[in-house]
Amino acid sequence: MxxxxxxxxxxxxxxxxxxxxxxxxxxxxxxxxxxxxxxxxxxxxxxxxxxxxxxxxxxxxxxxxxxxxxxxxxxxxxxxxxxxxxxxxxxxxxxxxxxxxxxxxxxxxxxxxxxxxxxxxxxxxxxxxxxxxxxxxxxxxxxxxxxKPFGHDLASAQALNAALREHFEENQIYRIDHYLGKETVQNLMALRFANSLFEPQWNSHHIDHVQITVSESISVAGRGEYYDKSGAMRDMVQNHLMQLLCLTAMEPPSTFEPNAVRNEKLKVIESLEATPMDNIVRGQYRAKAGDDSYRDHAGDPASRTESFVAMKVEVANWRWAGTPFYLRTGKCLRERVSEIAVYFRKPPHNIFGEDNAIDGNMLVIRLQPDEGITLKTTIKDPGPGGMRLTSADLDMTFADSLPEAGRPQDAYERLIMDVIRGNQTLFMRGDEVEAAWTWADPIIGAWDNSTRVPQPYDQGGSGPEDALLLLHRDGRRWRPIGA
CATH class of the missing domain: 3.40.50.720 (NAD(P)-binding Rossmann-like Domain)
Structure with missing residues (x-):
């Protein structure tokens, strides 16, 4: 094919x-x-x-x-x-x-x-x-x-939208976020809404929690002055991670039609609870032998801009009540990885005894590198010696599973052609952008009014220690970056 x-x-x-x-x-x-x-x-x-x-x-x-x-x-x-x-x-x-x-x-x-x-x-x-x-x-x-950036805060986003709408109708405006053009992001919708295996389980009764990670191994070298006016919250969380959260959490749209999809995404943003500061960790990478610190790149020895954010967010609706979403993104981390990891709950009863601990299934949607989908399952360890359980991955790396599809498309290829077709499904609507800023602004404002500085973290690691504690206190662990 x-x-x-x-x-x-x-x-x-x-x-x-x-x-x-x-x-x-x-x-x-x-x-x-x-x-x-x-x-x-x-x-x-x-x-x-x-x-x-x-x-x-x-x-x-x-x-x-x-x-x-x-x-x-x-x-x-x-x-x-x-x-x-x-x-x-x-x-x-x-x-x-x-x-x-x-x-x-x-x-x-x-x-x-x-x-x-x-x-x-x-x-x-x-x-x-x-x-x-x-x-x-x-x-x-x-x-x-x-x-992007579609504004620096709610007021500037509203001003940008007003300037565009003064001359163009909303159905003519295409706000591009290249993450939405990735093959795996669209496959997330196909996986959910075209497979009866998953959609009935896609709720708080069956899913323990969700982790969304966008890890970058590069520093801000060469763009430190720009980045210092933005930070990870504005540069990544308010747009890229927010869009991944929306597609993971949204209700099934009535049709796969632009406004039907975007209406459901908007409902997710509007359902986000206010995030307490105790549920957010900010970090800033420090110098190590031979490498500059964030502040060296930013040119400000007292900069309080974050190069890392981890947070626990709650979607206050019937589908997701009691199932937290953990988001994290940062510069100078161990590897370049973007993924959504959906952790399903453990079976309610273990018939195999204490020696055979059972973990819940985990579905990993990889955006980069090596786009694909992996389902972690529990099976019997092959061979004699009784019933011993182990884990095995059902892996669909697109390059391996669908080699006939040819060269992987860059996200911009797909999105530009959607513009020519007049298909806005994978583009953000103005009210989506403003709703995301409405949620993000209080968090940024609280940081600006606080005397707390971002926690330092080592380059090449997984971020500040408190990011680990964010999950540990809930009895959970981050999926290792690059696992």
């Missing part, structure tokens, strides 16, 4: 911030890979836009270099690269002024989908949205894509 490719109609894709790092690393290579497998053809157009002065040929060279550096392009793919480069054009545009907009408009065609990707600072969202509408470049069927 080869993964089926569903072509999209011809489109004009305008990439603001086309010379930036995200564009070169992710967006442009993703577009090339979709073109290479035939998801769109030579009739579509990709137009770069930024302040930089360059002509079409110079932009094509920039993109060619980006594909070589970041696209993983084999040597025999040069004919495809040449065809892709022929789709490209460029316009130098002043986001806050009038320069270049008429030139950009002249490059666009009538009768095709127009998608505008804003790979720029959020402070430019409103200005670009306004210019697109006032110049007539964007029509009622156009789509506008914006990257």
């Amino acid at each position: 080869v993964s089926r490719v569903i072509p999209v109609d011809s489109f004009d894709f305008v990439l603001f911030g086309a010379t930036g790092d995200l564009a070169r690393r992710k967006i442009l290579p993703s577009l090339f890979h979709r073109f290479q497998i035939g998801q769109f053809d030579d009739s579509s157009r990709i137009i770069g836009a930024s302040r930089s002065k360059m002509d079409q040929g110079e932009f094509q060279t920039l993109v060619s270099d980006a594909l070589t550096e970041f696209g993983g392009i084999p040597a025999d793919a040069q004919p495809d690269v040449d065809r892709f480069l022929a789709l490209l054009d460029y316009a130098s545009v002043d986001a806050k002024g009038d320069g270049g907009w008429s030139d950009l408009g002249a490059k666009l065609r009538d009768g095709v989908v127009r998608a505008f990707y804003l790979s720029v600072a959020p402070s430019l969202f409103g200005a670009i949205a306004g210019q697109l509408k006032s110049t007539g470049i964007a029509d009622d069927d156009s789509r506008i894509v914006v990257e």
Whole structure:
């Protein structure tokens, strides 16, 4: 079985911030890979836009270099690269002024989908949205894509949403979170709602607790000044981990339709109880031989910004009452791992005696690396000698189980094509973003008003000691990072 490719109609894709790092690393290579497998053809157009002065040929060279550096392009793919480069054009545009907009408009065609990707600072969202509408470049069927951060707090998120909605309808706005484009995240919904084995057990009667981990092995080197204004709570918890929590905890939508799915996600956020400070641990990695500390990278010897957060949260509804969700994320940890671990309750009675302890089953959904799903089960230890129990994994690593699916898709590939199709299922709605900030703001405010500093932790470990105690006091343990 080869993964089926569903072509999209011809489109004009305008990439603001086309010379930036995200564009070169992710967006442009993703577009090339979709073109290479035939998801769109030579009739579509990709137009770069930024302040930089360059002509079409110079932009094509920039993109060619980006594909070589970041696209993983084999040597025999040069004919495809040449065809892709022929789709490209460029316009130098002043986001806050009038320069270049008429030139950009002249490059666009009538009768095709127009998608505008804003790979720029959020402070430019409103200005670009306004210019697109006032110049007539964007029509009622156009789509506008914006990257996080979606605000710094509730007030700024509301202001950003208002600026976008002043010029575009909500059904035209695509707030992109690349975590939602990962194959395993979507498989979580398929696993739950397409398998009668799991959904009847997906509640507090059968699930003891859930752990959501996004561990990063890298430091904040090179972006310390930016990160110090954000921290792990704003950078990861309020958006990425919140979305994973929503998809894990949400009720079955009536249909797999964008607003039906997003309505259920919103209900989860609105059901989150206020999180006591005793249920939150903040950490900051310290220096070790040969490596700088967080504060060295941030440039502030007194910084109180967290590079690690662990927390216990409760979803106050009938499905999840009594089942906690433990979230953790951090920099400079042991390995780069993103996963959701669902711990099922132990059987109510052990018929095999005290020598055969039984643990509950565990379902692990791995987002990165090596996307896949593992179910930990209890079986008889093979061989003679009586009944001895052991654990065994039912493993579905996608690269091994579905090799015919071909090269793993980057999340941006899937999400960009969803924009062209007009499918908002995997994009955040404005009220979702504001609800997440409504929950996060009191936590951040309490930290700001506290004299407590983040706990130091060693690089290459699993975070501060108190993060372990967060589970130990409940009689539980974190799943080892990289297990």
